Amino acid sequence: MKKTAIVTLCGAVALFNTVNAQADFLQPAKIIAGSDVTFAPYEYMSEGKPAGFDIEMLSGIAKQLTRQVVTVDTRFPNLIPGLRGKRFDVTNSAMYITPERLKVIDMIPYLKTGQQILSLANSSYQPKAPDEFCGHKIGTMAGSSFLQHLQQFSDDHCVKQGKPPIKISEFPTDPQTTQALLSHAIDAQITDVAVAQSAVNKLSGKVRVSSTQLLYPVLMGIGVRKDEPEVKAAITQGLAKFRQTAEYRQLFERYHFTAPSDQEIQALTVTE
Secondary structure (H helix, E strand, O other): OHHHHHHHHHHHHHHHHHHHHHOOOOOOOEEEEEEOOOEOOOEEEEOOEEEOHHHHHHHHHHHHOOOEEEEEEOOHHHHHHHHHOOOOOEEEEEEEOOHHHHOOOEEEEEEEEEEEEEEEOOOOOOOOOHHHOOOOEEEEEOOOHHHHHHHHHHHHHHHOOOOOOOEEEEEOOHHHHHHHHHOOOOOEEEEEHHHHHHHHHHOOOOEEEOOOOOEEEEEEEEEEOOOOHHHHHHHHHHHHHHOOOHHHHHHHHHHOOOOOOHHHHHHHOOOO
């Protein structure tokens, strides 16, 4: 039985190494990753270098593949076109897995999250849920799924019930959306739960989370091209190996995130 176990283990290692070696990455021993490095705490610049949860997550995966991550900073709407145009191997930018995105790229889930509402702490307008958005100016980051949720809710809930539509404002980055909130250009902001909390902490009480529950639970995923199944297989296997390490557990503890269970991944997985 010991010999059988050893042979099986050796076979698994050999298969893993073969998949990694055959994966058609853009550069040898590297993973070129497209990220919008303006989205703390997932990805941001610290002392001139990319930092954050996603940056560390992909670095941990790359370590299992004996590769090094090279982060290419670009704005969020450019990520999928850049990936498909082979500017980078993967997207690594807190990207929600949606049916629309799965039509053009494949995605590897690694985190469960959702959205919350930010409002000015001294404002009388403290929306707890989207049904309080009708007729108000709501800001969000361009290219995000937040925008799709807002538009759909405005059409299906506000307009159909005879209420005024949501006045949606898009901004190139999430910090610019928050700045618009601070300058009273918008009434509230919808963004990722961790990003919302980061803004609250950084702005010393100028903004607050007004929503009372997590909105639109969803999985985040690393994006890969559909025509590179070997790259997807290598990243998937690297993530599986990384999940078995103390470094993986410490990463979630450090950012106060909860690693998604296999059941949660299965329950929240969407298809095209």
